[in-house]
Amino acid sequence: MNAEAALERLLAGNKRFMFGKSEQTPEHPIIERFRLAQGQEPFAIILSCSDSRVSPEIVFDEWLGDLFVVRTAGHVVDDVALGSIEYAVEHLHSSLLLVLGHERCGAVTAALEGGHSRGHIHAVTMPIWNAIDECGNKPTVDEVVRMHARLTAKELASSRPVLARAVRRHELVVLAARYDLESGKVKVLDE
Numbered sequence: 001m002n003a004e005a006a007l008e009r010l011l012a013g014n015k016r017f018m019f020g021k022s023e024q025t026p027e028h029p030i031i032e033r034f035r036l037a038q039g040q041e042p043f044a045i046i047l048s049c050s051d052s053r054v055s056p057e058i059v060f061d062e063w064l065g066d067l068f069v070v071r072t073a074g075h076v077v078d079d080v081a082l083g084s085i086e087y088a089v090e091h092l093h094s095s096l097l098l099v100l101g102h103e104r105c106g107a108v109t110a111a112l113e114g115g116h117s118r119g120h121i122h123a124v125t126m127p128i129w130n131a132i133d134e135c136g137n138k139p140t141v142d143e144v145v146r147m148h149a150r151l152t153a154k155e156l157a158s159s160r161p162v163l164a165r166a167v168r169r170h171e172l173v174v175l176a177a178r179y180d181l182e183s184g185k186v187k188v189l190d191e
Helices: 003-018 029-036 079-090 106-113 121-135 141-157 162-168
Strands: 044-049 067-072 096-102 173-179 186-188
Touching: 003 044, 003 096, 003 173, 003 186, 044 079, 067 079, 079 162, 096 141, 106 121, 106 141, 121 141, 141 162, 141 173, 162 173
Parallel strands: 044 067, 044 096, 096 173
Antiparallel strands: 173 186
């Protein structure tokens, strides 16, 4: 499936989800599970926040094997997340990578509030500071969410060698999007 068709499928599934018309559970889920045990062919990669209110499989009305999902707080990319995404591109041939930010992101809020975090939370908030700086003086959480998704998508599209090569060869499209918690709508930020 090419990236354009993958995006259309995601947005159609999101529309079903928004209106309470989800339909992706197969007629014979046990048989489908056995089929999927033989291998996976996810048509899209979703990098999203770990927030429990943002489950890509549900938000896009998809089922097991359809999406390759990488979730970290604030959709922050570290080496493990990047390696996971590269695996999906090189070995599973997914053609679309969607970076999914969301309304009222706690990681973005923590980064905006600044201060010193205990433990490893600093590893989550530090990469978000670039988006805060890019937004300018006193940005809102939502402005930073959108900017962070855009910057993450841009960084991933140029990540060498795997992702940049796939983008250059038109094998991968990388887009940023934002999920609205109340309406359930996913809006692509830059196509």
